[in-house]
Amino acid sequence: MAWIRGAGLTAFGRLPGRDALGWQASAATLAMADAGVTPRDVDGLVVGYATTLNHLMPANLLGEYLGITPQVALGAAVGGATGLAMVAQAAALVDAGAASTVLVVAGEDRASGQSTQTSTNTLAQVGHHRYEVPVGATVPQYYALLASAYLHEHGLDPRAGLAPLAVAMRAHAARHDGAQFRTPVTVGEVLSSRPVAEPLHLLDCCPISDGGAAFVVGAGGDPRDVEIAGTGQAHLHQHISEADLHGFGARVSAGRALAEAGSEIAEVDVFGIYDSFTITLALLLEELGLAEPGRAGAAAADGRFDLDGPTPVNPHGGLLSYGHCGVGGGMAHLAEVVSQLRGEAGGRQVTGARQGLVHADGGVMSAHVTAVLRGRGGTR
């Protein structure tokens, strides 16, 4: 059994002054200090890609920088799901006895290290190189297409179907010092923000951020350790033209993670759900069974995902408001759930949180990874 022994999450935002390696090192140092380990103790190192580095050997690069000489090192790339995939791999390494103390790291100067246009072009390469990229589609446009299909199928407009999710994430971020955007917004402000790719407006889209996140995974023992009770994945398509719009893979992935944890989604107290766009969050909440089909926006408006609601989601503000620095962005959800399960979330604490579920997707709802986490007070 593997545990998260340390977590490190930097503030996210447009924060010039560090390069990708600098953000990775900052987050790694926070996680190692949190776990009470030194670089010398780390015998497994797993590092996510950074678009501003575009290096073939991210783990070796960071290992050398920090003075870590692991017996296992690997880089990873499954888009936004990379962070959770790395944690799942770290847990597998620990369970297999291949390493005892695995450091999982991501960080990037995605906002200040490149132009928005460069970032947009880089991300657009998740499309098919022959049949989609030449059409000129961008990642916001791919998700806008998913939003268009979703709103049409359910007879919804963005006011009811999408905007309340952006409002809810911003309300959460107001309670976190590290969040990029902390000023509350209204449904009207979401709808009147600049159109990025109709039906998505600026406030339906996560920002591009600088930042980093890291975890130390190993055998548990400390009361603050959080058990990785189960992980699951599903990778059913890469490109939007081959996606099943009613089953992207979230349900399969979460089912596998919950089965491994011997638990059910109704037993989860706090959720970290990937929210690159409002439509991403709506589709994932509905596929995971946390909202009825077409009702995620209405549920958000009703407060279902608030701290004191029945299914608290992203108390840190998610990608939409805490920010999105790439691989580290999807790890912030896990860092938040770890804080919640330790009872250390302060003014964001979900009362009595003992079991958490984190889910991320990469590409165009392509790669799915789920982790079920349990605090020391957790049942079963």
Next chain:
Amino acid sequence: MTTDWTDGEPRIVVSACVDCGHRWYLRRDRCPRCAGAVTTTISAGRGAVVATTAGAQGAIALVDLAEGVRVLGRCDPALRPGVPAVLTFRAGTDDPVAVPYFEAEHS
């Protein structure tokens, strides 16, 4: 292999498996479901719009062609989900080849 718009021939080629009948759009040597051999047909260019987006980055659409495959293309910004669409091909100034362009069937 039948050439298509990505080769400069303004047409969409639909692939089908001779063994299991599965159909797809993205070019492959074998069937992704059963590894069967591939036969190809040229789309008649009619379908139903699944999704659209329009904005500063241009208008694009997802269209389910009558031959049973889903295709991404540029489109008339007025195109909306649920309507029938017809396929043409257009090249912008920076395009090396003409790309799929969908517009409403009666426009």
